[in-house]
Amino acid sequence: GAGVSQTPSNKVTEKGKYVELRCDPISGHTALYWYRQSLGQGPEFLIYFQGTGAADDSGLPNDRFFAVRPEGSVSTLKIQRTERGDSAVYLCASSSFVPGQGAIGANVLTFGAGSRLTVL
């Protein structure tokens, strides 16, 4: 698609419930990132996929958080046994590597509008 699409845009759930958040990246982008942004804070890295595999999941706060990208496109962030502290905006971003544009570090991440999760 034209941009990064995230669903749902808003999710309200009760403590202890299971939640799934979906990200549809820009078509052809091989890299996909999940971030979490709490109120008044900068986005905090959670996990990064290159293709189907998680290249870096060092930001996942604990084993209640899990993400998949089975076909190298759409990704789902899964949160088990939600806690009130999980309330935040969950951001997805994608990027691509274009030969000739220099180091991978130069590639720009395009962000979706985010999924706001509220745990009551």
Added chain:
Amino acid sequence: GDSVTQMEGPVTLSEEAFLTINCTYTATGYPSLFWYVQYPGEGLQLLLKATKADDKGSNKGFEATYRKETTSFHLEKGSVQVSDSAVYFCALKGFQKLVFGTGTRLLVSP
């Protein structure tokens, strides 16, 4: 690990005033540096970037220069507008992930 420190806000200015938002970083290697902006009710958008020392990124009248000697990437604009009111995030990217600062809110009054 890699980190970004930016000045706390809010920064409150009158229209047409000069803007500086300070950003310094700590990183191993040679990261790329970015400024992202988040307008009220909208998602994060790339404002500008610089990929190596002494590069200057610019967009919409905003500028920032990658200063390796001072590990800084300060954001400047000569004359701000009310429509520039937003939260600005400095960020760095090494090989893989983007690391953000905590953001600086800019409020511009007419």
